[in-house]
Amino acid sequence: MMSAQSVLDSSIRARIQRTPLFSAWPEGAFAALLEQARVRRLDLGEILFHEGEEARAFYFLLDGEVDLISLGAGGREKIVEIIQVDDLFAEAVAFLGGRYPVQAAAGLASTVVEIPFAPFMTTLQGNQELMPQMLARLSMRLHYLIKELRHLSMESANQRVASYLLDLCPAGGECVEISLPAKKAAVAARLGLTPETFSRVLGRLRKAGLLRVDKRSLQIPDPQALRRWADSG
Template identity: 30%
Template sequence: MESHLLTLLKRTPLFGDLPTAQLAQLAAATAERRYARGDVVLEKGARLTGLHVVLSGKLKEFCRAPGGEEKVIEILGAGQTCGEAALFLDTPYPFHASALSNAVLLHIEKQAIDGLVEGAPEFVIRMLQVLAERQNTSLRDIEAYSRSSLLQRLVTYLLELCRASGEETPSITLPAMKQVVASRLNMAPEVLSRTFRDLADAGLIEMRGKRVILLDPVRLREFTRQN
């Protein structure tokens, strides 16, 4: 079983470059967890006992308004971590997290992570990069909500997804249903659909289900600045 977990750890961006001996120690403190769509992964206020790493599938981190409405904070996919800030700060988890699809996660015990922090500087650097990326995303969101138009917000999100995909062709697959993406962008679902139609009518994108083809990324950025 540990050899299977070691193989899974090697496939993750966060742990893949660690020496085999350290990976073996991690594997001994790692459990594979499977979730069906809609399953709760973490509840708000939970005290984390380890780090969650997404192997496959999608999660959403969200908060609930007093009326029960959900506001999606982040959509997490393969290779991303969940709850790392609360784990390192030893504070309650500030959101809810649930599976957007069938998902497989690794749960690595906190004691093993603490050991890596003390003995593996390359892991510390990579973890700092993860935390910095999450902070930058939050800061960009704040700026977008306060200064950008709805159109700019959507285009920026699409361009970021395209860059993150690493594909040569400028196309992406939306990471979740449009209703979830709308919540992530702080839009009403009908407004998101209308904005997609506006971009398609302008010849800037083509929609193929959840697939979005960016027909001219350069013009798309210019179109955003003009509006």
């Protein structure tokens, strides 16, 4: 079930314009683009777009949580990325031959802004000074996927969980408290693990004194020790 409305209030527009992709856009072009955008509400579990479906729009997540999921034979699925509030997603699909390469499903009841590709691409072609920003976006995704590939293909469950937790820490410093971006089963899928294994790894970390767990919020008393534990075990 979905609903759409045609007017975006100015605070929403401001949030979208704050993304790196749009911050350099001339005001006129940006306003014209958002003319065509619509707000959509998604129920928990609702599918925003399917893998292989013709791609007509990309999205900005206002509220809730959306999972990008790659489907395999026999119902197997891997969460490629958990999209967070204020993230733009699927914009790179504009150059990927017109089909979504993954599925997007709401992990919670959510709200997204749907921005059609057609006017976006037209503006991009007419203002080529905007292209470097688009190249930068694509490069970030490339980088992200290369890292993912490394994690999946040569790290153990322990190492993957540890790296993931450390990545959640704000850069560098002490990260006493962090919180999981989604329910544990989704995080497990994001890491390519079953919920059971994920739970066991957290248990191991807890017993080793490297982690305190309370519901979805975690404390890492000594990040460096965690890093060392991952590198050795």
